[in-house]
Amino acid sequence: xxxxxxxxxxxxxxxxxxxxxxxxxxxxxxxxxxxxxxxxxxxxxxxxxxxxxxxxxxxxxxxxxxxxxxxxxxxxxxxxxxxxxxxxxxxxxxxxxxxxxxxxxxxxxxxxxxxxxxxxxxxxxxxxxxxxxxxxxxxxxxxxxxxxxxxxxxxxxxxxxxxxxxxxxxxxxxxxxxxxxxxxxxxxxxxxxxxxxxxxxxxxxxxxxxxxxxxxxxxxxxxxxxxxxxxxxxxxxxxxxxxxxxxxxxxxxxxxxxxxxxxxxxxxxxxxxxxxxxxxxxxxxxxxxxxxxxxxxxxxxxxxxxxxxxxxxxxxxxxxxxxxxxxxxxxxxxxxxxxxxxxxxxxxxxxxxxxxxxxxxxxxxxxxxxxxxxxxxxxxxxxxxxxxxxxxxxxxxxxxxxxxxxxxxxxxxxxx
Numbered sequence: 001x002x003x004x005x006x007x008x009x010x011x012x013x014x015x016x017x018x019x020x021x022x023x024x025x026x027x028x029x030x031x032x033x034x035x036x037x038x039x040x041x042x043x044x045x046x047x048x049x050x051x052x053x054x055x056x057x058x059x060x061x062x063x064x065x066x067x068x069x070x071x072x073x074x075x076x077x078x079x080x081x082x083x084x085x086x087x088x089x090x091x092x093x094x095x096x097x098x099x100x101x102x103x104x105x106x107x108x109x110x111x112x113x114x115x116x117x118x119x120x121x122x123x124x125x126x127x128x129x130x131x132x133x134x135x136x137x138x139x140x141x142x143x144x145x146x147x148x149x150x151x152x153x154x155x156x157x158x159x160x161x162x163x164x165x166x167x168x169x170x171x172x173x174x175x176x177x178x179x180x181x182x183x184x185x186x187x188x189x190x191x192x193x194x195x196x197x198x199x200x201x202x203x204x205x206x207x208x209x210x211x212x213x214x215x216x217x218x219x220x221x222x223x224x225x226x227x228x229x230x231x232x233x234x235x236x237x238x239x240x241x242x243x244x245x246x247x248x249x250x251x252x253x254x255x256x257x258x259x260x261x262x263x264x265x266x267x268x269x270x271x272x273x274x275x276x277x278x279x280x281x282x283x284x285x286x287x288x289x290x291x292x293x294x295x296x297x298x299x300x301x302x303x304x305x306x307x308x309x310x311x312x313x314x315x316x317x318x319x320x321x322x323x324x325x326x327x328x329x330x331x332x333x334x335x336x337x338x339x340x341x342x343x344x345x346x347x348x349x350x351x352x353x354x355x356x357x358x359x360x361x362x363x364x365x366x367x368x369x370x371x372x373x374x375x376x377x378x379x380x381x382x383x384x385x386x387x388x389x390x391x392x393x394x395x396x397x398x399x400x401x402x403x404x405x406x407x408x409x410x411x412x413x414x415x416x
Contacts, residue, residue, distance in 0.1 A: 002026040002115075005140035007122050007153050009033075011042070011098065011284050013146030013272030014116075021112035022056070022192035023299020023411075028138060029109070030120040030130065032147075037248045039174075040098035042336075043198065043206065044281030045132045046084065048290050048370030048380070050090035055168030055396040059090075061104055065157055066094035066120035072368050076187050076196055077347060080353035081365040087382055088173070089336075089393075090354060095198065098284065123145070124156040124214055125266065139319035141302060144228035144294070145266045146287075148300065149256070151272035163256030163268055163275070163326070169214040170277065173207045173228045173251045178241025180205055187334060189347065192234040194336050207232060212339040214415070223248040253277040253333050255326050261290075261315040269294055274322040277337040279332035280368055286325050288371060290318050296399060296411035317375045328367065381406060 004020050006013045009031035012386075020027045026264045084091045097344035099163060103351035106116060121133040129139035130153070136416040145153025154161060154182065193211030198207055211231050214220045228248060229239045256275045261268050270287030270409045294314050300306035338347050354361045366372040373380060392413075395402045401416060402409045408416040 001128065001139040001141065002028045002138065004144060004298060005030065005131060005138050006144045006146055007118055008146035008148065008175070008270075008272070009106065009118070010146060010148070010270065010287075011101050011105055012287035012291050013144075014102060014109050015115040015288050016144060016146060016215075016269060016295050017397070018056075018105065018112050019108040019291060019295025021109065021114050021301050023129045023296050024303045025299040026113075028117060028140065028382045030122055030132075030138060031116065031118045032121045034119040035292075036099055038099055038103055039249075040100075042098040042101070042281065042284035043095050043200070044285070045094040045096060046088060046282065046285045046369045047090045047092070047100070048089045049096060050371070051088060051380070051383070051393065051413065052288065052292050054089070054383070054393045056108075056213065056399075058108055058149060059105070059396045061100075062094060066096035068092045068094060070409050072365060073187070073196075073280065073345070074354065074364050074368065075332040075350075076189060076194055077335070077354060078189070080234040080365050081354065081361050081368065083365055083369065085358070085362055086365060086369060086371060088369075089383055093281070093369075097201065101284075108181060111284045122152050124152065140268065142265045143268060144298070145272040146268075146270050147272055149271045149275040151268065153266060154258060154268055155274050157268075159263050159268065160257060160259040161256045161275075164254065165217065166252030166254040167215075168210065168253050168333070169216070169220055169250050170208065170253070171214065171223050171228065171231070173223070173225075173242070174204050174249070174253065175199060175207065175225070175228075175242045175247040176203060176244040177205045179238070180240055181234065186236075188236045188346075189336075189338065190235065190343070191339055191344065193231065193339070195235045195242070205240075207242070209235065210337055211235065215337055215339060220250065224236060236397075249404070251278060253330075255330055256350075257319075257322050257326055261319055262311055267294060267298070267311070267314065269383045274327040276323055276326050277333040279329040279336065280331060281366060282325060282329070285370055286321065287294070289321070289373070293318055299399075300341040301399040317336075318402070324367075353382070375414055377410070380413045381405050381409050381415060
């Protein structure tokens, strides 16, 4: 029997596995897919997650490969949030394919001694672990569901997932553009819909947006290249010479949150705990921060360094963050789907405020980036040099508490 069975080998499950191993827990990760999904839902890594990577000595390959963008967007408004004013060594967002993030996370988890088993479809829970669809059982003292919005673990544990159903649809296309925007990045918004364009590795661009024709609760059907081309022409006046689609997809704005992040020896993290419209590119980041909060606590409990009650602080600290995530992405979705003249006027007013009120821009940037997260024990502690000559982030690489002049800093970088 292992200490922890993690279900799901996405970014959240793999980072959690690495954190558990760093804390001395044995862990097995179960993943239904035999091969890593080549389609990358997430692209954006925000400043707080870059700090987390630095605190574990894992930031360098991300910084070397990712595209640094010194700003972020709120609801794709024309005026962007200036990340350069943020108090962090990483005042930018980093664009990197989710598949590569998973690859790097998995390498770290394996290096630390985690076991990753692919092709393992979980059927449900047992008294001492999880049952696979082939009838076998993987035993573990704790089970963590990192298995997405349709989480089998959440359902098997009987954890409610209240919220709202889809009322509008967004679309996504990873395509080749023969005539891309001048700097590779562009956004458009108007009565015909909204569109954002960002470059991906390998000469591919991602087009993501929404339009009035898909502003409905009914499933519009599978997205085709012809439909995407016609929609982009209506919004931007050109299709940018799109061809050779690699991935076409739709996504809805259903918004749900698990009623509890812990039910006995079962816990949830990432999309299994919160589902939302992918506005602002924050979903994966919040999930990684879930894992970062849970990992050291669960490792401390299973190794006997802490009482079981420590796990209750996981829900107490992260559930409010998930609720705020749903509020913010819901607000952005409403602004993004501004298909009337009045709503376009509201977008213009808010965009102007971002451009002319620095405090507003900074507040939104801190929330979007994850730097504003505060628990009852305190905010995250910025990187600084300790009396020993080491930086705080360097000292946190052991995954243990660090004494500082400001007070004891937890393994996740928050004051204890």
